[in-house]
Amino acid sequence: MIILAVSFLLFTDIGPVAKRYSKVKVYAANLVGPALRGLSAPFRFTHDVFDSYANLVHVKKRNSELQKRVETLQLQNQKLAELEKENERLRKLLHFMDQRPGTLIASRVIGEDLTNWFKSVVIDKGRGNGISEKMPVVTPEGVVGQAVEVNQWHTKVMLLIDTNSAIDVYATGKQARGILTGTGRTTLKMKYVLKNDDLEAGDRLITSGKDGVYPRGLPVGVVISVNKNVVGLFAEVEVMPFNNFRKLDEVLVVRR
């Protein structure tokens, strides 16, 4: 009965009763608060742990997903750069072929000489595509070599740098002429250049068309050194080919 009476007084908001009740509540709360905090701490800790763990798992998962995405994008980026290079190379090839319609057969390099004593590559076109022996092989940069063995599906191309290779060349805009031979290394040697010929470093060499293999006017390389302080009639001339033979991907066979 007493409780009911007090409750009634509280709900009916009788001033003095309500004020006292409020004070009591505050005091009581002052006592309960720390206890409550103390009791809730382990629960909060457990909750936090689970929450953090759940977050961590989620973050880890997300991180892994993002990492994968970054890797995929990096790979795509690399591929794009490679494709862009290939596109540029093929565009050059196409332009080169457009200038000489019907005379060039485009092919890909599929193999290299098994020994490093000789320098050759194998291309994916053969007799079936109209290739025959002694056909010149070029790129838009310059001469690559000549077809030496042709079968139905592929062709062996002897590179310019092979020690058995020789091309009749002359320097553009000059009278100097000579035979360009391979050395088995990156550079070539131009033989039979007279010491009084006006050849100097930086001169560009093109095929003369007089060796019966290469048509006239194909770029071959650039003179990098001329040594006239040697015994004999001829100067020692070193030439750097325009093509990088370690990075040959596509080549063109010149139909004769």
Added chain:
Amino acid sequence: MIRRAFALALALSLMVLQSALFSFLPIESSKPDIAVPYIIYATFFLSPFEGLITAFIVGFAEEMLSVGPHGALIFTKVFLFLSCIFLRSRLYIESQYLFAAISSCFVLLESALFIALAFLGKGEAGAVMTVLKFSLPNAVFTAVLALFLFPVFERLKLRPYGVG
């Protein structure tokens, strides 16, 4: 017989693989000679006849994938086979390490033979410097390859029981 044919097919496949792989990799300083360990194994552990057949087949395969002078690689391979015949009763190969060492010596011998041929034959003398330059790296790489090939041959159980 099937196992030996398989081993030979493996040699030819490795050669084609090497040719294709090296056109993508800009490495030319060292190319292992796949043929050499095969010739040594066939002659030492199988029979001289099988050694000769192997030398001829792998030599011919190398010629197909190279622009060397016609017959030069078959010649050097058959010469290596003859050297193996000479050493067969004088040398006992008991481990893969010795097998690798002999393979590497044979690559050097092959290079020396090619240089001698170049001087004698005239016209190929230009290749001498190139052969000299690459002989040692080729010998080392062939030894490494031989180290891996010997266990493969042994696993294939190519040799008859008690031979070698």
